[in-house]
Amino acid sequence: MALGARLEVRQGQGLVITPQLQQAIKLLQLSGLELDAFVEAELERNPLLAREDRDPDVEAVAPDPGAEATFAADRIPESGAEARLDISHEAEASPGERATGDMAAGEDAGGAIDWSRTSGGGFESDGDLAQRLSGVATLRDHLFAQLSVSGLDRARLAAAGVLIDSVDEGGYLRCDLVETAERLGCDAPFLESVLVVLQGFEPTGIFARDVAECLRLQLIERDRLDPAMAALVDNLDLLARRDMAALRRVCGVDDEDLREMIAEVRGLTPRPGAAFGGEPTASVTPDVIIREGPGGLWNVELNSDTLPRLLVDRRYFARVSAGARTDAEKVFVSDCFSQANWLLKCLDQRARTILKVASEIVRQQDGFLAFGVSHLRPLNLRTVAEAIGMHESTVSRVTSNKFVSTPRGVFELKFFFTAxxxxxxxxxxxxxxxxxxxxxxxxxxxxxxxxxxxxxxxxxxxxxxxxxxxxxxxxxxxxxxxxxxxxxxxxxxxxxx
Missing domain, CATH: 1.10.10 (Arc Repressor Mutant, subunit A)
Structure with missing residues (x-):
């Protein structure tokens, strides 16, 4: 059979996902925080977009009907019997590396370490300033305050700063001493001697590398680490399993002494650093709010606080369009205008889709809302998708990282999907x-x-x-x-x- 090159024309069907459609699909699965970040980026990139509260005199322009975000069969009706929609379109180095540099700088300069530079961020950084103004002392501040009066030499001060930066919020040291010593250019015994000093800081038990060492430091401070107590601390796994017979054997004590020892261990603090202020816990802002209405009905509405309120600056668009001279400028202005319209349609479609999915979940799980978790029904993505005429993948994207506020608490939408x-x-x-x-x-x-x-x-x-x-x-x-x-x-x- 002879081989040769030839031209052929074939006709076929295929699905092409445009960049605009990809953006619309991406918006569905974004959480509230991610959506805020995305909108901020679009506001910086597109000069025709503006927030509603930025310029009350700017006129809003209706999105271009031809730019509607269509999801094939996932068309959203304008209203639903069970839902209400309220949405409008209007117009540096690591801490360890810094401390290492400070160690060398301190040795060369022959002076004291400047703690405004050592070990991660100065005292005048925004985070530290906000922390001081709030009046909440962090564990890191407490340890550095003790380090400043410890009397250590410059090299040990810098090494101690690195170890303090490696302490987690519970007070445990989360670094390998051998690796840290290699990174700092010192030997492991030198770093061990610094750690011994730091383990004498308050609160007692700080800088421990595991729970047993944390308890052992507290028992040493109380002068209670006798051989029997040391054996108990070394066999915490037996205590966790409540294997009292094995504990009596390894500790060499009777039942009464063992009970007293266990009571003393229970009086210790397994997380000595937990008493200090840490990073603020981020609160969850629900995307959907469910309230009980008259007659046992449930009202489902979007949380307006999570909805970006954007508009297209029509006056600015008219001004820059009139001033555009080159073809490139005209294309840029036109693209910005169409992309702004498309974004507004995508945000509207996203809101309506979330509302429709949440309304169907409420219809399926009304027993949970009325009577509690014992009345939670089995539910999967396909059931919801078929009920509202959407694809299963669309429902999956909508329920990812979305939260709903109910009379029984705040839950992730995926909570209602159970086997x-x-x-x-x-x-x-x-x-x-x-x-x-x-x-x-x-x-x-x-x-x-x-x-x-x-x-x-x-x-x-x-x-x-x-x-x-x-x-x-x-x-x-x-x-x-x-x-x-x-x-x-x-x-x-x-x-x-």
């Missing part, structure tokens, strides 16, 4: 989350003197109530809730008694 546990009869299947709740309830009702429920016994109780579940599934759910086994729970009750 199905079959019923023993012809009844309705059970939600995996509701089964977990029942397992926790059964274990919480256990009391000293009563028979502790084994996993097999829990299976029997659940089957009587209509839940067809395997023992290994019960064990998996119990472990996911960090509930000990029946043997460990029995030991815990005996210890408590």
């Amino acid at each position: 199905s546990i079959a019923s023993t009869g012809d009844g309705e299947a059970h939600s995996a989350e509701s089964v977990r709740h029942r397992i926790r309830q059964l274990i919480d009702t256990e009391r000293p003197g009563d028979k502790v429920h084994s996993d097999d016994r829990i299976v029997e109780i659940l089957k009587v109530s209509g839940v067809d579940i395997a023992r290994r599934t019960v064990a998996k759910y119990r472990e996911s809730m960090r509930i000990p086994s029946s043997t460990d729970r029995r030991r815990m009750m005996a210890t408590a008694g």
Whole structure:
């Protein structure tokens, strides 16, 4: 068969995702914070976009109908019977590297270390200034205050600054001494001697590398680290399992002494740094708010605080369009105008899609809202997608990183999607989350003197109530809730008694 080159013309169908459609799909899965960052970037890039509160005299322009964000079958109706929509379109080096440099600088200059430069950010940085103004002392500030009066030489001061930067919020040292010594150009014994000094700082137990060392430092400070107590601290795994017989053997004490030792260990602090202020916890802002209405109905609405309020500066567009002289300038202005219109349509489509998905979830899980987690129904993405006429992947993107405020608390939208546990009869299947709740309830009702429920016994109780579940599934759910086994729970009750 002869080989040769030739031209062929073929006709076929294919799906092409334009950059505009890619942007619309991307916006669906962004969280509130990510959406804010995206909008800020667009405001800087596109001069025709403006926030509503920036210029109240700017006129809003309706988005171009031809630029509508279409998701094939995922068309959103203008209104729904169960939902309300309220949205408008109007118009440097690491801390360790800094400390290493300061060590060399201190040696060369022959003077004291400048703590406004050493070990990550000066005292006049924005974060430190805000921290001082708030009046909350951080663990790092507390340790550096003690270091400033420790009397260490310059080299040890710089090394200590690196170790302080490696302490986590609980007070534990999270660095390898050998690697840190190599990075600082010193030997490990030198760094160990610095660590010994730092472990004498307040609060007691600081700079420990594990829980056992943290407890040991506190016992040394109390002059209570005798051989029996040292053996107890070295075998915390036996204490966690409540294996009192093994603990008595390794410690060489009787039952009464062991109980006193355990009580003393329980009085220690496993996280000595937790008492100090740390990074502020970011609060979750719900994207959807669900309120109970009259007649047992639920009102679903978007949280207006999470919706970007943007507009197109029509007057500025008219001015720059009239002043554009070259073809490049005209194309740039036209592109900015069309992209601004498209962004407004995408944001509107995103809001409507979130509202529609949330409304269907509320319809499916109204039992949870009314009666609690025991009435949570099995639900998957396909069920919601088919009910509202969208693709399953669209529902998945909408429910990612989105939160809903309900009378029962704030939940991620994915919380309402749970696996199905079959019923023993012809009844309705059970939600995996509701089964977990029942397992926790059964274990919480256990009391000293009563028979502790084994996993097999829990299976029997659940089957009587209509839940067809395997023992290994019960064990998996119990472990996911960090509930000990029946043997460990029995030991815990005996210890408590």
